[in-house]
Amino acid sequence: MTDLEFLDRAEQLLLAVEQSADRINDTSDADVDAQRVGGMVTLVFPNRSQIIINLQKPLHEVWLAAKAGGFHFRLDGEQWQDTKGAGEFFERLSTYASEQSGLALSFTAQG
Structure with a gap:
């Protein structure tokens, strides 16, 4: 996979995360705040816990950090x-x- 292919597919993933958060907020009592800065999306929950999703371009990976650990x-x-x-x-x-x-x-x- 080329760098451009990775960036295209990874951007699709981040957009789907944001759209899923919007859908969840529209169809439930959840209040998930999706904050995007460049290649990173931070999901903030009402209890102030967070999940952070960011792109690791040199490795062609997406990293996810949650209370359960880093993946x-x-x-x-x-x-x-x-x-x-x-x-x-x-x-x-x-x-x-x-x-x-x-x-x-x-x-x-x-999404």
Whole structure:
């Protein structure tokens, strides 16, 4: 994968995270604040806990930091998979966001 291909796919991921947060806020009582600065999205929950998602351009990875720990994801051609085999990005993000918010939250690649 070239740097430009990585940036295109990674930007799609960040946009989907932002759109998912908007959808969650519109369809539930959740209040997830998605703050974007460059290649980083910070999700802030009402209890002030955060999940940070940022691009690691030189490694062609997306990193996710949550209360559960830090995780690295690499595109396998179709999906962003944990580099240690712990699952797909949006599945893991949904789990960690649900744990931190106390609500069942679903983030998807389609926003």
